[in-house]
Amino acid sequence: MSELDNQLSLAIHGKPTAAVTYNRTASLKKMRFRENVLAYTFLAPSLFLFAIFLFYPILKSVYLSLHSTDPTGQVAAYVGLDNFKELFSSGLFWNGMKVTAMFSLLTVPTSILLALLLAALTHNLRWGKRGFQFAFSLPLVLAVGTSSIIWKFLFHPSLGMLNYFLGLAGVAPIPWLVSPEWALLSVSLMTVWMNLGFNYIILSSGLQGIPDELYESAKIDGAGAVTMFRIITMPLLSPTLFFVVLVSIISAFQSFGQINILTSGGPMDSTSVFVFSIFQESFINFRFGAGSTQALMLFLVILLLTYIQFKWVERKVHYQ
């Protein structure tokens, strides 16, 4: 596109006769058209896939959200906005929103800060760097299912390792997944650990991208570790951080596997994050209408959040 712009501006700056202008605009139009055709031809395969796997399902969700479905999942009747009214009046939406927001608050900042700390610490290690890098990024290679099962063993109310160690320390056993007060914390704990690997790798590579000369000249100017971190590391790392924040929030809103395996949304809906509630409504209770309604609401919420982040947070990001 940029080359085209150049040609365009060249054409405008010249001072040709009328006929030539006419010819030029005609050929320009032609060129632009050809260029567009070419662009869309290249885009076509991905647009095609998007259409099948994204646009069509979204349209279908909108359609389903306005209908009730019979036990076989077939559309039974048009119900207008009843599904939406029901969603808001039953408190399901607000509970889901509350749990999801809490879950994001508990997992996103902690896992990013922890990953940043670990990345900063390992970045300047003289020896054993590889070993630590390997260890800290390890959670990334474990599938959600596998990690959840491992943590389920750890959290087991009477036989779990965590309660065993607490017992050795003389602390009463904690009802990790059984009590409504603890369940969300426990799931978040596991999620922080699980996300640590990914965040750590991204932030580490971000740190490695900052040239050493900057630190060296800052040192010569007499800057301390904290100042260097504040003045050099943070601004130069901000694009990476922005990316990690964006991805983490979206993935927190989409968490499902660990919740399904560890708590199934319970006890008392205390871990019933939005996606789990969609799953439950659609594929356990078989009310595709209500499920689609929730899915659409989640889509809107994520859209809004992402918009806010691009609009306001990105301004603070320093691109080189």
Add this chain to the structure above:
Amino acid sequence: MTGFRFKHGMVLSTAILMVALAGCNNSSDASGSNGSTSSPSAGSNSTNAEKPKDDVKKPVTITWWHSMSGTNEKAVDKIVTDFNASQSDVQVQAIYQGTYDESLNKLKASIGSNSGPDLIQTYEIGSKFMIDSKMITPVQTFIDKDGFELSQLEPNITRYYTIDGKLNAMPFNTSNPILYYNKDAFKEAGLDPEKPPKTYEEFEQAAKALSKNGKPGASIAIYGWFMEQFFANQNADYVNNGNGRDSAATESLVNSEAGVKTLEWWKRMLDEGAVSNLGRKTADTNSAFAAGQIAMTLDSTAGLRNIVESVGGKFEVGTGFLPKPASADKGGVVVGGASLYIMNSKPEEQQKATWAFIQYLASPEVQAEWSVNTGYFPITKAAYDQQVLKDNMVKYPQFQTAVDQLHASTESTATSGAVMGVFPEARQLVEGGIEAALNGQKQPKQALDEVAQQITKKIADYNKTLK
């Protein structure tokens, strides 16, 4: 440089595209071959009909979707292999489709296509849904046609699946809940190890006696199925209209006296430190039981073998009836588990072949073997005369309790089991209500009132979508 990167990007994206497309291709191939298992045989049948000279008869192939995993899946596979080897008219293909919920999902996705199964195993709480979906041919049709002797089956099992006067599905794997207790711990606590508690009151006494230094002596998983069973054990209906059997249920009765009494008892024991709350999963109560941390728990008979084996001789495992309030004299347990439905979307010849396979499954030999390998009840009475089953009774004498409990159940709408279309959801709601009461957020009565109200609304919504 940009050109190079552009090329690179194109190569990469094309590669991704190819992979995605190849994935599509493969999966559609796979489902195609799955679905087409029926079509070639259907095709060959029609050619057979056209050309009667052709005397090489091709077997009818039927697909069976089931939800048995682990050792149970092996038992299923063995039955199918034996059946296929025993004759040449029908070939069965058993496909594991995930949990009952997942399998039902796939069934729904297959509506209107030829990729569905001939036979599907569905959990007991899916009964009303299967009937309402109008996707099935009730096995009663074939029973009447063939003069199949229904009396050879356990009446307490077939009662559950007999709705609107006909047997809709052939029961396959059935179980009921029993009390598991640690005989050694009973002795230590000064209780009679041969006399397990039979009533709520006795259970509470025993649990208190078994609790020591602040550690509760028993635990019951927060599993909606147990609540349903406690209702039946007090001969109380779970939903109105004859437990949903006279006509479609319109109201949940979970907040009736039977429910409140049960939940108050449960909550009281928790407050006294006699039972602990280990969550919704029986797997967690079982492992605590096997580790000797609790001395009494409830679980399905299907878990018996697993429990006895994981205890591994550390202590002696006893079994007893599901407790009920001392004031309740009638009642009994409802069968749990799953049954087999014949799908009506398939040609008659295939449905007939499916029925032939079902008859094989119901035979005493197969039932005895199935029961021994899995811990489910045999559905056929004569299976108890089989030597393998007798040997198994000697090895696991605890299993006798389950059989006795099944036979001791009095006949009523309560013990036949509730029927409602939103059963899976009702179960979640009940579990949520029990949690709210046990965690002290609501009074038992209040918690159950709210649950009943929610279930009643869900039932109304469900009934509205049926035409």
